[in-house]
Amino acid sequence: MTTSFTPGELDDDRVGAFAERLFGLYTDGLLTLMIDVGQRTGLFSALAAGPGTSAELAARAGLEERYVRECLGALTTAGIVDYAADGGVYTLPAEHAVCLTGGGSTDLAPMSAVVTLLARQVGPLAQVFRDGGGIPYEAYRPEFTTVMDGMSRGLFDDQLITGIVEPAGLAPTLTAGVAVADIGCGTGHSTNLLARTYPRSTFVGYDLAGDALDHGRAEADGWGLDNVTFEPLDLVDLPSDPPLDVVVAFDVVHDQADPATVLRRVHDALGPGGVFVMMDTKASSRLEDNVGNPFAPLLYAVSTLHCLTVSLARDGAGLGTVWGEQTARRMLADAGFTDVTVRDVPDDPLDSVYVARTASARAMASR
Ligand SMILES: C[S@@+](CC[C@H](N)C(=O)[O-])C[C@H]1O[C@@H](n2cnc3c(N)ncnc32)[C@H](O)[C@@H]1O
Structure with a gap:
């Protein structure tokens, strides 16, 4: 079943806004999976231990650098991790570390696994x-x-x-x-x-x-x-x-x-x-x-x-x-x-x- 509309029936601004919202939802869904990967692999714990390059963070967590760098790309562009291009250093802000590491009731990272499941x-x-x-x-x-x-x-x-x-x-x-x-x-x-x-x-x-x-x-x-x-x-x-x-x-x-x-x-x-x-x-x-x-x-x-x-x-x-x-x-x-x-x-x-x-x-x- 396809839906057809007569010209002028639609508010183009609302269509654009809703399409943008959908892209945002799909992006957030995929970012949730990145958070699940980050908590399962120990990447967030490595980030919480202090700033580092992708190579340093990969070594800290015992992970493959190429995967770590790609995942950090998603986390950086999403505003979860900060990135200093000069030196290629990634930082997890303390306020984010509280919500993504450490156990306890404020650590929300394990909840991401619900989406995967x-x-x-x-x-x-x-x-x-x-x-x-x-x-x-x-x-x-x-x-x-x-x-x-x-x-x-x-x-x-x-x-x-x-x-x-x-x-x-x-x-x-x-x-x-x-x-x-x-x-x-x-x-x-x-x-x-x-x-x-x-x-x-x-x-x-x-x-x-x-x-x-x-x-x-x-x-x-x-x-x-x-x-x-x-x-x-x-x-x-x-x-x-x-x-x-x-x-x-x-x-x-x-x-x-x-x-x-x-x-x-x-x-x-x-x-x-x-x-x-x-x-x-x-x-x-x-x-x-x-x-x-x-x-x-x-x-x-x-x-x-x-x-x-x-x-x-x-x-x-x-x-x-x-x-x-x-x-x-x-x-x-x-x-x-x-x-x-x-x-x-x-x-x-x-x-x-x-x-x-x-x-x-x-x-x-x-x-
Ligand atoms: C959402 S989990 C909550 C588990 C635990 N109370 C917690 O908060 O982590 C619901 C639990 O109830 C159990 N459960 C569901 N129906 C049940 C039933 N009829 N008899 C016994 N256990 C049941 C499930 O196996 C599951 O472990």
Whole structure:
């Protein structure tokens, strides 16, 4: 199908502006891949160590100079790296180095790998657009495991305890010693950080992905933790006996095939006065509210390329990444949670933290 327009129908300036925007988008897409190459190869770390020529930087990172020079051409013309023609020296400004190296929640370089990972699914995705169904989680592995870990590890290191657990009022409970499950724990870095910080509590990390759980076990062993285990489990089978005191779920609920059942199982696994901490995407459930949210296009695109389709692959609800606060609150209430508060996550504009409680023993007794 071709589109035809009568002469004068189009505003040429708008056509030009939009075409320019498209070139900009494609350029940014390719630059994202250059950033992924830079972080995988150690080029950014070499740049962060100090200015250098392409030969010096290549030697510093143990890379082929010709590739390094070409990649630096892209990064220089994009304004990511500064270049002094006199001497052929490249410099990564300190403000850029903070965002591209060093780990922690300000290091955004690992996130570039999401684009690389999801781009591989464009062909299969076009097929399910036509045929229905979805792309299963397994199609994204094993790379998904390390990419997801790279995205969340720095945030957990910097904010899990002080930016998420403590503002939720959970520190005294966890310090005293309670039973906790981290559902959809992935590589279990969050589980291990919690277990290390609160040695009197016991932690179990559940996930479907055996390779991710192996990472969690290896880290726990390395840290000498004896209060954490990792077990394969489909979350729709979350046991309610023995009861848990706290359940945490980081970036997990929206891509479930059956999120209503998972939330109900979480509710039923928690005893009276139990607490569910759910980190999930920060958005409205209404598209019109998300127009103008600079992060919304990213969330909808990640949804289409991953979160929505992995749910539909299991004949699931297909909530999508942008299920939004209104739907999340409704589903938490439907699952039986009585008291829900929502907070921002420091250093993370993409997520909110929901703290949902089950009814207290006293409230249940008075019913
Ligand atoms: C987006 S990742 C988040 C991983 C981790 N919480 C983090 O923040 O790094 C979602 C995780 O949930 C797991 N998952 C998805 N559906 C599941 C299910 N039904 N049962 C168990 N795990 C599930 C996936 O294997 C994946 O590791």
